[in-house]
Amino acid sequence: MTNPIGIISMFYARPFGPEHLAILPRMKAAGCDFVELLVPEPGELDLGETRRALEANGLGVVLAARVNLTRDLASPDDAAHKAGIAYLETCVETAAALGATIVGGPLYGAPLVFAGRPPTPVSEPDRQRKIDQVVKGLKTAARRAEGEGVVFGIEPLNRFETDIANTTAHGLALAEAVDSPAVGVMLDTFHMNMEDPSIPEAIHRAGRRIIHFQANENNRGFVGSGHIDWPAVARALIAVGYAGPITLEPFRRDGDGPGTPLAQWRAPHRNEDEELAASVAVLKGALRFAEAGR
């Protein structure tokens, strides 16, 4: 059992266009088995060309959904809610066209800081309305996914990025309410580090519901450069039988002084392939130890 290790496209560029397909061999050379692509917006990538380039480089692909306030299952605006469902259905079609089987992300919508929306109190009826809407929307989208052999991973984000699902328990509660074979959770150690009392315990709790996993350092630096306990994470993943993909998303850039918006996506200052390869090695090594100790 060997988990495929991948790298998110925006490690290199955002938006990721046809001109960036030339980067695929660098991903492979760094030890990656797949790329996690942000679901392309219309016109960003030709799906046929992209699929051929992935295959030519021996790389798999996982998709990361992008929500906003205009396509938002949790929105009180019916048009935004419906656009949220339509977007998830588009993601399924894009996955089928690219040969991907996993679509992950904050599928429930309701972005906070990145949408300029401050956290505000919510009444219990309003909270319940939002969750009911999210579950209803996911059920609808899940039917399309089931038909295409695609699975959705609901990703909890930290408290500053959404007010819908922050903890692994929140993600599991949504997945259980949707109750579809095409819906599970996607876990990201960057968010878990902020919201779960124990990352290994959360992985054990999620168990077979884990569809996808993102291995990120506590400060979004390179895996192995911060304080996440990678051997313990690997042991938990192997213990619950997780054999799926693991994506790295090191967005931190080095040498940034005070006044730099660290939360904002920023392009790399320089070629970081060497650090990426070291991160892949750290993670693969931790997984090997975990497998050996099983």
Added chain:
Amino acid sequence: MTNPIGIISMFYARPFGPEHLAILPRMKAAGCDFVELLVPEPGELDLGETRRALEANGLGVVLAARVNLTRDLASPDDAAHKAGIAYLETCVETAAALGATIVGGPLYGAPLVFAGRPPTPVSEPDRQRKIDQVVKGLKTAARRAEGEGVVFGIEPLNRFETDIANTTAHGLALAEAVDSPAVGVMLDTFHMNMEDPSIPEAIHRAGRRIIHFQANENNRGFVGSGHIDWPAVARALIAVGYAGPITLEPFRRDGDGPGTPLAQWRAPHRNEDEELAASVAVLKGALRFAEAGR
């Protein structure tokens, strides 16, 4: 050498008014040595009455400054910048009136998520302008602090709460640029957990510049209920000779389902004095081991 342990006023109530002074004996009973008060806005608390109540209960006091976009050293708006300086001077006067010697917080201004301000790219000249303004404003306010025997602790916040100072290194860079005996850093493990590669190493790096410390669990739950390595934090604090106050700020409330705005301050659902006492015990125990092992 024994660090005083304190509790933030908004653990119980926000705003914290005269009617809440009756809570002070509960703080003492939970093992606290001081209260960290949000700097009262005009009319929130009578300073003389509050000082007498603190003294009657044998509690010290530390002040937490509250900035916003209208009082913001980093603002391009000159009125907001000047209001930021005036506010810090008011904080010094409030400290003197209450018998406090420490004012901590994100003194540089520039709130993000709580102000509904999304992270956005910044040009290098604009970044430098902001930092120059912050340093200039802090220098002015520091003169008032020096005259009153009060010290400022610049608190780095995580990337979602500000784009001025996120890491311990950012806080130190600002403090070193201000270069006043009345200005150091205030470190909070909640933010450090997200931004510093290693919390103990960051404490070692800050060393004698540490004015104030906040011990918070990774998810803002009770100290001892999450994954922060308290024995290692305590060893680092003792190793650098930090003998100052340590505040707890457990804002997490239990039993919250999906759709709850965890980032939003929320009142306690129930009396949590028992958990607070257990947190104080965890921290005091870790500090005792660290002192014994010195």
